[in-house]
């Protein structure tokens with residue numbers, strides 16, 4: 001079955017002409033690398049000052065890429081997506097906090113999201129980032145296997161308890177939780193923690209999803225080993241597959257430290273590694289679940305082909321396709337229309353807190369990557 005990805009009628013049916021026009025103007029704007037470069041510098045410089053840039057962001061990037069400032073404010077988006085058979089992944093996107101009171105507040109928010117999700121068929125997943133629950137620098141120390149002080153050991157224990165409470169509640173309420181992947185230099189302790197929780201909580205159904213960034217040269221081997229462990233210890237290896245969001249940062253850091261880059265040498269290698277991971281997971285369908293987080297048309301079609309070759313029902317809940325809100329609607333809505341499980345990441349939170357996320361979306365959509373051109377062409381066709 002070929003998915004008609006270029007059917008823009010289906011892709012944009014949930015948007016009014018005015019909303020499409022706004023999206024068009026926005027993608028035109030972020031299509032300018034100079035505007036995005038200077039805009040990002042400005043926002044990064046003034047993010048912690050009282051300069052009131054919030055109204056401008058709220059009317060532009062935030063409107064396109066976020067569901068609202070609170071989980072309840074996202075309900076309109078959730079309902080709209082559900083009308084077209086698309087689920088929501090509630091994403092409380094706070095990043096970069098350093099303070100235990102913020103981590104506790106984030107845990108509270110995530111627990112309340114789980115309750116919300118359990119009351120709605122349209123929210124099959126929630127998601128979190130470890131750096132929303134623990135200091136980045138502590139993860140870095142754990143990754144380097146540097147000895148922790150007594151206070152740090154207690155801090156790490158508290159962080160693990162936050163994660164345990166979230167996953168326990170998710171299991172109890174039968175809501176699935178995705179754990180985002182982050183920078184390579186903090187990822188080892190996250191891998192260990194998530195693997196442990198998968199082993200405990202994924203015995204009969206996929207509750208916890210690990211995220212693998214297939215732009216990393218070590219991830220295909222990692223996945224093979226993870227599948228072996230899942231087979232050996234009888235748990236479901238639930239994986240969110242992405243290409244990876246931090247390529248520039250990773251390369252720059254490796255270069256500055258005189259280390260080999262952890263990222264594959266080119267885009268073709270990343271594409272091949274992503275598709276190879278899909279194939280590995282499909283070949284282990286008895287104890288695997290896939291959440292394909294991608295805006296790539298070929299990989300999405302490849303997963304469709306693999307599923308159909310194996311005789312997997314498109315509605316099998318172990319298989320999900322997902323895109324970010326405001327991007328690649330042509331994939332989400334056409335896949336949903338053809339009967340496949342799809343869900344949009346719907347980030348929410350106070351505008352200022354979401355600024356780093358919004359800067360990443362603007363950069364990703366700048367002319368360098370060609371993504372904004374893709375979006376523009378589709379919107380032009382749809383209006």
Ligand SMILES: Cc1cc2nc3c(=O)[nH]c(=O)nc-3n(C[C@H](O)[C@H](O)[C@H](O)COP(=O)(O)OP(=O)(O)OC[C@H]3O[C@@H](n4cnc5c(N)ncnc54)[C@H](O)[C@@H]3O)c2cc1C
Pocket residue numbers: 179180181182211213215242243244245246247263264265266267268270292293294295296322323324345
């Ligand atoms: C639902 C969802 C959840 C996500 N969660 C995460 C997450 O937890 N962690 C995370 O890091 N990212 C996450 N991402 C972002 C993701 O990793 C990608 O950055 C983004 O989706 C673009 O990749 P793509 O597969 O959509 O498509 P494409 O546009 O086909 O690929 C672009 C990607 O290819 C890779 N790439 C580009 N050029 C090169 C090159 N020269 N050499 C090597 N590789 C290259 C990069 O990863 C780049 O982002 C998520 C994305 C989605 C849709």
